[in-house]
Amino acid sequence: MKTILLIALLAFAIPTAYAGGNAGAGADKAKPCAACHGADFNTPTSADIPLLAGQHADYLARAxxxxxxxxxxxxxxxxxxxxxxxxxxxxxxxxIHGLKGKLKVIPLHRLVQ
Ligand code: HEC
Known part of the structure:
Protein backbone atom coordinates (compact mmCIF):
# COMPACT_ATOMS: atom_id res chain seq x y z
CA MET A 1 0.00 0.00 0.00
CA LYS A 2 2.78 2.38 0.95
CA THR A 3 4.58 1.54 -2.29
CA ILE A 4 1.48 2.37 -4.33
CA LEU A 5 1.13 5.67 -2.51
CA LEU A 6 4.78 6.47 -3.13
CA ILE A 7 4.46 5.67 -6.84
CA ALA A 8 1.35 7.86 -7.06
CA LEU A 9 3.18 10.74 -5.36
CA LEU A 10 6.18 10.37 -7.64
CA ALA A 11 3.92 10.39 -10.69
CA PHE A 12 2.67 13.81 -9.62
CA ALA A 13 6.13 15.05 -8.76
CA ILE A 14 7.73 14.23 -12.11
CA PRO A 15 6.01 16.82 -14.34
CA THR A 16 6.94 19.72 -12.03
CA ALA A 17 10.44 18.40 -11.39
CA TYR A 18 11.03 17.91 -15.11
CA ALA A 19 12.35 21.35 -15.96
CA GLY A 20 14.64 21.78 -12.97
CA GLY A 21 14.13 25.51 -13.35
CA ASN A 22 13.96 28.07 -10.57
CA ALA A 23 11.01 30.39 -11.22
CA GLY A 24 12.35 33.07 -8.86
CA ALA A 25 15.67 33.25 -10.68
CA GLY A 26 13.75 33.17 -13.95
CA ALA A 27 11.77 36.27 -12.98
CA ASP A 28 15.02 38.25 -12.75
CA LYS A 29 16.34 36.86 -16.01
CA ALA A 30 13.04 37.72 -17.75
CA LYS A 31 13.42 41.49 -17.34
CA PRO A 32 14.83 42.08 -20.87
CA CYS A 33 11.92 40.09 -22.34
CA ALA A 34 9.31 42.49 -20.98
CA ALA A 35 10.00 45.09 -23.69
CA CYS A 36 8.27 42.82 -26.20
CA HIS A 37 6.35 40.10 -24.36
CA GLY A 38 5.15 42.32 -21.47
CA ALA A 39 6.35 41.81 -17.88
CA ASP A 40 3.46 39.37 -17.40
CA PHE A 41 4.18 37.58 -20.74
CA ASN A 42 0.50 38.17 -21.46
CA THR A 43 0.59 41.67 -22.95
CA PRO A 44 2.82 41.56 -26.05
CA THR A 45 3.66 44.91 -27.60
CA SER A 46 2.81 43.87 -31.17
CA ALA A 47 0.63 41.33 -32.97
CA ASP A 48 3.58 39.16 -34.12
CA ILE A 49 4.76 38.51 -30.56
CA PRO A 50 3.24 35.40 -28.95
CA LEU A 51 1.38 35.09 -25.65
CA LEU A 52 3.51 32.90 -23.40
CA ALA A 53 2.15 33.10 -19.80
CA GLY A 54 1.15 29.60 -18.71
CA GLN A 55 2.77 27.81 -21.67
CA HIS A 56 4.23 24.43 -20.76
CA ALA A 57 7.79 24.67 -19.46
CA ASP A 58 9.08 21.94 -21.77
CA TYR A 59 7.66 23.76 -24.80
CA LEU A 60 9.27 27.04 -23.70
CA ALA A 61 12.63 25.40 -22.98
CA ARG A 62 12.59 23.67 -26.36
CA ALA A 63 11.75 26.91 -28.19
CA ILE A 96 6.85 31.89 -17.60
CA HIS A 97 4.99 28.60 -17.08
CA GLY A 98 3.89 29.78 -13.62
CA LEU A 99 2.29 32.99 -14.89
CA LYS A 100 -1.43 33.23 -15.60
CA GLY A 101 -2.63 34.53 -18.94
CA LYS A 102 -5.03 34.32 -21.85
CA LEU A 103 -3.18 31.47 -23.58
CA LYS A 104 -5.14 28.21 -23.48
CA VAL A 105 -2.95 25.13 -23.05
CA ILE A 106 -4.03 21.55 -22.50
CA PRO A 107 -3.51 20.73 -18.80
CA LEU A 108 -0.57 18.41 -18.18
CA HIS A 109 -2.74 15.70 -16.58
CA ARG A 110 -4.57 15.35 -19.91
CA LEU A 111 -1.31 15.12 -21.87
CA VAL A 112 0.38 12.57 -19.59
CA GLN A 113 -1.91 9.57 -19.14
C1 HEC B 1 12.65 42.61 -29.25
C2 HEC B 1 11.43 41.83 -28.94
C3 HEC B 1 11.57 40.55 -28.14
C4 HEC B 1 12.28 40.33 -26.97
C5 HEC B 1 13.10 41.35 -26.18
C6 HEC B 1 12.05 38.95 -26.61
N1 HEC B 1 11.24 38.34 -27.50
FE1 HEC B 1 10.60 36.38 -27.47
N2 HEC B 1 9.70 36.63 -29.24
C7 HEC B 1 9.65 37.80 -29.99
C8 HEC B 1 9.07 37.52 -31.29
C9 HEC B 1 8.83 38.54 -32.40
C10 HEC B 1 8.76 36.15 -31.31
C11 HEC B 1 8.19 35.31 -32.47
C12 HEC B 1 9.38 34.74 -33.22
C13 HEC B 1 9.06 33.72 -34.29
O1 HEC B 1 8.25 34.00 -35.16
O2 HEC B 1 9.66 32.61 -34.22
C14 HEC B 1 9.17 35.62 -30.00
C15 HEC B 1 9.05 34.29 -29.66
C16 HEC B 1 9.37 33.77 -28.42
C17 HEC B 1 9.16 32.40 -28.00
C18 HEC B 1 8.56 31.28 -28.85
C19 HEC B 1 7.08 31.17 -28.56
C20 HEC B 1 6.36 30.08 -29.26
O3 HEC B 1 5.11 30.04 -29.14
O4 HEC B 1 6.98 29.22 -29.92
C21 HEC B 1 9.61 32.31 -26.73
C22 HEC B 1 9.58 31.08 -25.83
C23 HEC B 1 10.12 33.60 -26.35
N3 HEC B 1 9.96 34.47 -27.38
C24 HEC B 1 10.66 33.91 -25.09
C25 HEC B 1 11.38 35.07 -24.83
C26 HEC B 1 12.18 35.27 -23.66
C27 HEC B 1 12.31 34.28 -22.51
C28 HEC B 1 12.75 36.51 -23.78
C29 HEC B 1 13.75 37.16 -22.86
C30 HEC B 1 14.96 36.41 -22.58
C31 HEC B 1 12.28 37.08 -25.03
N4 HEC B 1 11.46 36.17 -25.65
C32 HEC B 1 12.62 38.34 -25.50
C33 HEC B 1 10.10 39.04 -29.57
C34 HEC B 1 10.91 39.26 -28.45
Whole structure:
Protein backbone atom coordinates (compact mmCIF):
# COMPACT_ATOMS: atom_id res chain seq x y z
CA MET A 1 0.00 0.00 0.00
CA LYS A 2 2.78 2.38 0.95
CA THR A 3 4.58 1.54 -2.29
CA ILE A 4 1.48 2.37 -4.33
CA LEU A 5 1.13 5.67 -2.51
CA LEU A 6 4.78 6.47 -3.13
CA ILE A 7 4.46 5.67 -6.84
CA ALA A 8 1.35 7.86 -7.06
CA LEU A 9 3.18 10.74 -5.36
CA LEU A 10 6.18 10.37 -7.64
CA ALA A 11 3.92 10.39 -10.69
CA PHE A 12 2.67 13.81 -9.62
CA ALA A 13 6.13 15.05 -8.76
CA ILE A 14 7.73 14.23 -12.11
CA PRO A 15 6.01 16.82 -14.34
CA THR A 16 6.94 19.72 -12.03
CA ALA A 17 10.44 18.40 -11.39
CA TYR A 18 11.03 17.91 -15.11
CA ALA A 19 12.35 21.35 -15.96
CA GLY A 20 14.64 21.78 -12.97
CA GLY A 21 14.13 25.51 -13.35
CA ASN A 22 13.96 28.07 -10.57
CA ALA A 23 11.01 30.39 -11.22
CA GLY A 24 12.35 33.07 -8.86
CA ALA A 25 15.67 33.25 -10.68
CA GLY A 26 13.75 33.17 -13.95
CA ALA A 27 11.77 36.27 -12.98
CA ASP A 28 15.02 38.25 -12.75
CA LYS A 29 16.34 36.86 -16.01
CA ALA A 30 13.04 37.72 -17.75
CA LYS A 31 13.42 41.49 -17.34
CA PRO A 32 14.83 42.08 -20.87
CA CYS A 33 11.92 40.09 -22.34
CA ALA A 34 9.31 42.49 -20.98
CA ALA A 35 10.00 45.09 -23.69
CA CYS A 36 8.27 42.82 -26.20
CA HIS A 37 6.35 40.10 -24.36
CA GLY A 38 5.15 42.32 -21.47
CA ALA A 39 6.35 41.81 -17.88
CA ASP A 40 3.46 39.37 -17.40
CA PHE A 41 4.18 37.58 -20.74
CA ASN A 42 0.50 38.17 -21.46
CA THR A 43 0.59 41.67 -22.95
CA PRO A 44 2.82 41.56 -26.05
CA THR A 45 3.66 44.91 -27.60
CA SER A 46 2.81 43.87 -31.17
CA ALA A 47 0.63 41.33 -32.97
CA ASP A 48 3.58 39.16 -34.12
CA ILE A 49 4.76 38.51 -30.56
CA PRO A 50 3.24 35.40 -28.95
CA LEU A 51 1.38 35.09 -25.65
CA LEU A 52 3.51 32.90 -23.40
CA ALA A 53 2.15 33.10 -19.80
CA GLY A 54 1.15 29.60 -18.71
CA GLN A 55 2.77 27.81 -21.67
CA HIS A 56 4.23 24.43 -20.76
CA ALA A 57 7.79 24.67 -19.46
CA ASP A 58 9.08 21.94 -21.77
CA TYR A 59 7.66 23.76 -24.80
CA LEU A 60 9.27 27.04 -23.70
CA ALA A 61 12.63 25.40 -22.98
CA ARG A 62 12.59 23.67 -26.36
CA ALA A 63 11.75 26.91 -28.19
CA UNK A 64 14.51 28.85 -26.41
CA UNK A 65 17.05 26.06 -26.95
CA UNK A 66 16.19 25.89 -30.66
CA UNK A 67 16.49 29.68 -31.07
CA UNK A 68 19.85 29.58 -29.28
CA UNK A 69 21.21 26.79 -31.49
CA UNK A 70 19.82 28.36 -34.65
CA UNK A 71 17.64 25.30 -35.29
CA UNK A 72 14.72 27.71 -35.13
CA UNK A 73 15.33 30.91 -37.06
CA UNK A 74 14.10 34.31 -35.98
CA UNK A 75 16.52 37.21 -35.97
CA UNK A 76 15.08 38.76 -32.80
CA UNK A 77 14.87 35.59 -30.72
CA UNK A 78 18.18 34.18 -32.02
CA UNK A 79 19.76 37.34 -30.58
CA UNK A 80 17.77 37.24 -27.33
CA UNK A 81 18.84 33.67 -26.55
CA UNK A 82 22.47 33.82 -27.72
CA UNK A 83 23.88 34.40 -24.23
CA UNK A 84 21.45 32.25 -22.24
CA UNK A 85 22.87 29.18 -20.46
CA UNK A 86 20.95 25.90 -20.23
CA UNK A 87 20.11 26.83 -16.62
CA UNK A 88 18.88 30.31 -17.67
CA UNK A 89 16.56 28.62 -20.15
CA UNK A 90 15.16 26.25 -17.49
CA UNK A 91 14.67 29.15 -15.05
CA UNK A 92 12.92 31.30 -17.67
CA UNK A 93 10.69 28.38 -18.66
CA UNK A 94 9.71 27.74 -15.01
CA UNK A 95 8.93 31.43 -14.44
CA ILE A 96 6.85 31.89 -17.60
CA HIS A 97 4.99 28.60 -17.08
CA GLY A 98 3.89 29.78 -13.62
CA LEU A 99 2.29 32.99 -14.89
CA LYS A 100 -1.43 33.23 -15.60
CA GLY A 101 -2.63 34.53 -18.94
CA LYS A 102 -5.03 34.32 -21.85
CA LEU A 103 -3.18 31.47 -23.58
CA LYS A 104 -5.14 28.21 -23.48
CA VAL A 105 -2.95 25.13 -23.05
CA ILE A 106 -4.03 21.55 -22.50
CA PRO A 107 -3.51 20.73 -18.80
CA LEU A 108 -0.57 18.41 -18.18
CA HIS A 109 -2.74 15.70 -16.58
CA ARG A 110 -4.57 15.35 -19.91
CA LEU A 111 -1.31 15.12 -21.87
CA VAL A 112 0.38 12.57 -19.59
CA GLN A 113 -1.91 9.57 -19.14
C1 HEC B 1 12.65 42.61 -29.25
C2 HEC B 1 11.43 41.83 -28.94
C3 HEC B 1 11.57 40.55 -28.14
C4 HEC B 1 12.28 40.33 -26.97
C5 HEC B 1 13.10 41.35 -26.18
C6 HEC B 1 12.05 38.95 -26.61
N1 HEC B 1 11.24 38.34 -27.50
FE1 HEC B 1 10.60 36.38 -27.47
N2 HEC B 1 9.70 36.63 -29.24
C7 HEC B 1 9.65 37.80 -29.99
C8 HEC B 1 9.07 37.52 -31.29
C9 HEC B 1 8.83 38.54 -32.40
C10 HEC B 1 8.76 36.15 -31.31
C11 HEC B 1 8.19 35.31 -32.47
C12 HEC B 1 9.38 34.74 -33.22
C13 HEC B 1 9.06 33.72 -34.29
O1 HEC B 1 8.25 34.00 -35.16
O2 HEC B 1 9.66 32.61 -34.22
C14 HEC B 1 9.17 35.62 -30.00
C15 HEC B 1 9.05 34.29 -29.66
C16 HEC B 1 9.37 33.77 -28.42
C17 HEC B 1 9.16 32.40 -28.00
C18 HEC B 1 8.56 31.28 -28.85
C19 HEC B 1 7.08 31.17 -28.56
C20 HEC B 1 6.36 30.08 -29.26
O3 HEC B 1 5.11 30.04 -29.14
O4 HEC B 1 6.98 29.22 -29.92
C21 HEC B 1 9.61 32.31 -26.73
C22 HEC B 1 9.58 31.08 -25.83
C23 HEC B 1 10.12 33.60 -26.35
N3 HEC B 1 9.96 34.47 -27.38
C24 HEC B 1 10.66 33.91 -25.09
C25 HEC B 1 11.38 35.07 -24.83
C26 HEC B 1 12.18 35.27 -23.66
C27 HEC B 1 12.31 34.28 -22.51
C28 HEC B 1 12.75 36.51 -23.78
C29 HEC B 1 13.75 37.16 -22.86
C30 HEC B 1 14.96 36.41 -22.58
C31 HEC B 1 12.28 37.08 -25.03
N4 HEC B 1 11.46 36.17 -25.65
C32 HEC B 1 12.62 38.34 -25.50
C33 HEC B 1 10.10 39.04 -29.57
C34 HEC B 1 10.91 39.26 -28.45
Missing amino acids: LTDYKSGERKNAVMNGQTAKLSAQDIQDLAAH
